[in-house]
Amino acid sequence: xxxxxxxxxxxxxxxxxxxxxxxxxxxxxxxxxxxxxxxxxxxxxxxxxxxxxxxxxxxxxxxxxxxxxxxxxxxxxxxxxxxxxxxxxxxxxxxxxxxxxxxxxxxxxxxxxxxxxxxxxxxxxxxxxxxxxxxxxxxxxxxxxxxxxxxxxxxxxxxxxxxxxxxxxxxxxxxxxxxxxxxxxxxxxxxxxxxxxxxxxxxxxxxxxxxxxxxxxxxxxxxxxxxxxxxxxxxxxxxxxxxxxxxxxxxxxxxxxxxxxxxxxxxxxxxxx
Ligand code: JD8
Numbered sequence: 299x300x301x302x303x304x305x306x307x308x309x310x311x312x313x314x315x316x317x318x319x320x321x322x323x324x325x326x327x328x329x330x331x332x333x334x335x336x337x338x339x340x341x342x343x344x345x346x347x348x349x350x351x352x353x354x355x356x357x358x359x360x361x362x363x364x365x366x367x368x369x370x371x372x373x374x375x376x377x378x379x380x381x382x383x384x385x386x387x388x389x390x391x392x393x394x395x396x397x398x399x400x401x402x403x404x405x406x407x408x409x410x411x412x413x414x415x416x417x418x419x420x421x422x423x424x425x426x427x428x429x430x431x432x433x434x435x436x437x438x439x440x441x442x443x444x445x446x447x448x449x450x451x452x453x454x455x456x457x458x459x460x461x462x463x464x465x466x467x468x469x470x471x472x473x474x475x476x477x478x479x480x481x482x483x484x485x486x487x488x489x490x491x492x493x494x495x496x497x498x499x500x501x502x503x504x505x506x507x508x509x510x511x512x513x514x515x516x517x518x519x520x521x522x523x524x525x526x527x528x529x530x531x532x533x534x535x536x537x538x539x540x541x542x543x544x545x546x547x548x549x550x551x552x553x554x555x556x557x558x559x560x561x562x563x564x565x566x567x568x569x570x571x
Contacts, residue, residue, distance in 0.1 A: 299467060300329045300414045302389065303456055304367050306346060306421060308332040310453040319461060322470045330460070331371075338366040347422050354423075361426040364418065368433060371416065389416035391439045392459065393430060394452030398441035401459055403482035405442065409459070410466035417459070419452025489541040491534060493526030525554055532558045 303311055311332055314320065322328040336344040347357035372388055390412050399405075409415060416437075418425065433439050444455045465471055482489060496507040510522045528551060531538050539555065547555070 299327070299410075299412065299463075300331070300389070301417070301460060302331045302333065302371050302415070303417045303419070303460075304333045304335050304364075304371060305419050305453055305456075306335045307451070307453055308334050311457065313457060314460060318470060319464050322464055322467065325469060327467050327469050328464055333367060333371055335363060335367050338370065339363050350423060356423040358423050359420050359425045361429050361432075364425055364429045365432065368416070368418070368429075372437070388437050389414040391416045391418060391433055391437045392456075393418050393420075393425070393439065393441045394444065394455035394459070395420075395424060395441050396443050396446075396448055398443035401442045401444045401455075401462075403462070406459070406462040406466060409463045415463070417452075417456045419456045421451040488543070488546070489531075489538045490524075490527040491531045491538070493523045493530060521550065524551070528554055529558065532562070 305311070311330070314330055315323070319328060319330075323330055335346055339346050345360070346363045347359050350356065350358045368391070390409070392409070392415060394417070418429075430439050430441065442455075442459070444458050449455060496511060500507050500512060508522070510518055513519065528539075532555070
């Protein structure tokens with residue numbers, strides 16, 4: 299997968315050279331290209347922002363600079379200047395913004411199927427909206443938010459999305475199996491939080507590992523883990539329980555959720571199954 303990132307802080311993405319993403323790049327699974335937006339600002343101060351039309355606080359990023367930058371990054375490949383990724387003449391353009399559609403595991407799985415992604419993290423109050431309108435007619439443009447809190451810019455959101463997508467690419471994670479039972483991902487653990495995890499020693503500072511995990515009884519261990527995932531989800535993210543596909547629940551799940559609901563009492567989450 300090719301990933302282009304245009305930013306006034308390309309150094310923000312140094313962490314992508316480390317750990318899993320770093321290895322994915324070494325193995326050629328990921329081809330990450332960083333671009334300094336100011337390279338397309340031609341005044342002596344390499345200005346990329348200006349005051350907002352209609353007044354108000356802060357500054358807005360200028361459309362001309364982004365236009366030149368995106369044309370250069372996309373155009374080169376789209377115009378045959380350099381080899382576009384296999385099977386793609388143009389990238390999917392992803393604009394991080396607090397007013398975007400939620401970035402979820404489902405969206406990450408969607409992006410992991412793409413041969414070419416272009417991220418346009420902004421600063422200040424954001425990018426002049428005509429840029430998204432302009433490229434919306436030529437590319438697939440997604441305005442995406444990673445969560446309901448306000449960041450100072452889009453770079454951190456791009457780091458989150460590149461890692462969430464990158465780890466899904468074939469060959470990145472040791473045993474692909476572990477992606478299959480990701481929380482939030484389609485499958486048995488869909489919409490369930492991960493349960494607690496333990497490793498050696500069997501006792502630490504007087505805290506014992508749950509006996510069942512030392513039993514070697516895989517069936518009982520799987521059951522225990524699912525129970526813990528259901529309990530933790532009911533406690534921390536009850537709204538996720540409502541998303542559970544009822545057909546994915548066996549009678550044991552239902553009995554447990556019933557007990558949890560009883561314990562939660564009438565004040566419990568009306569959505570809980
Ligand atoms: C891009 C500029 C800062 C946002 C004035 C603070 C994503 N989940 C998220 N929270 N915040 C962002 C995000 C914030 C950004 C930019 C993404 C570009 N800012 C602005 C509007 C209010 N300042 C985000 N994804």
